[in-house]
């Protein structure tokens with residue numbers, strides 16, 4: 001099969017018939033063999049009934065329904081597991097992304113060697129409250145991940161080589177960082193394509209302003225997990241050593257100062273009367289805590305089932 005289109009959806013009953021018809025039109029015009037994997041993320045409206053009736057007239061449609069709402073990442077993860085096409089395309093259900101982009105995305109993966117092509121909504125039809133924080137988010141992600149050619153990490157429209165989606169695991173709200181996950185998994189040919197973007201036609205956005213707070217927290221965990229999950233002591237160790245040494249040096253200094261003042265017979269304030277003493281105390285305690293955390297994290301990661309899971313590209 002050429003293409004799997006994976007569509008995560010939550011309460012999008014009005015959009016689905018239009019979306020699937022549009023995808024079908026594009027696929028038929030280019031003679032692609034395809035499937036549309038509609039993952040219903042526990043919708044409370046009639047989305048599932050709509051999917052059922054769409055499936056009746058069309059064997060290219062696959063419907064998967066969650067019992068409750070788990071989030072876009074979970075829906076994508078399940079869709080990725082089900083996808084069988086050589087090229088996997090993800091797309092939002094709300095008609096903000098255009099299926100007309102599919103042929104070019106497909107060509108980039110299939111014939112131009114890309115592992116992942118991410119859409120770039122160069123001209124966006126979203127409110128300013130969303131576009132400005134998004135710019136900030138993208139520039140931070142760009143510099144932290146080293147993927148400096150992407151302008152728009154969170155675009156719903158993306159294309160993947162099948163290997164990529166079978167190698168990565170999207171959970172929590174990590175769908176914003178799929179290019180980063182792909183890079184960690186060793187797929188380096190990550191490209192971008194300017195895509196057409198439309199205003200939301202039906203329904204409302206499913207993500208509130210909390211998306212930015214969660215987004216940045218996820219960014220931190222993703223870098224921690226990606227870099228240090230298999231060697232947590234390399235993260236906690238140096239921090240612990242620095243903090244402990246700092247506290248230790250200050251303590252030595254305080255003791256020397258005290259002894260000198262006694263030797264010289266000068267009246268001197270109590271050790272506990274100066275701020276440095278408390279700083280030293282806190283630094284030593286935090287330092288040893290960091291170290292202990294490092295050890296515990298090492299033990300945990302050693303017991304992780306994927307401690308020896310590596311992505312093998314080829315064996316001959």
Ligand code: UDP
Pocket residue numbers: 007008009010011012041069070071072075091092093094096156204205206207
């Ligand atoms: N979505 C989902 N589960 C959720 C929230 C959203 O599957 O819990 C889907 C939603 O139906 C849509 C896509 O994720 O197909 C993007 O959501 P939305 O359009 O609300 O995001 P925005 O365009 O505002 O970033």
Ligand code: MG
Pocket residue numbers: 092094096200205
């Ligand atoms: Mg949308």
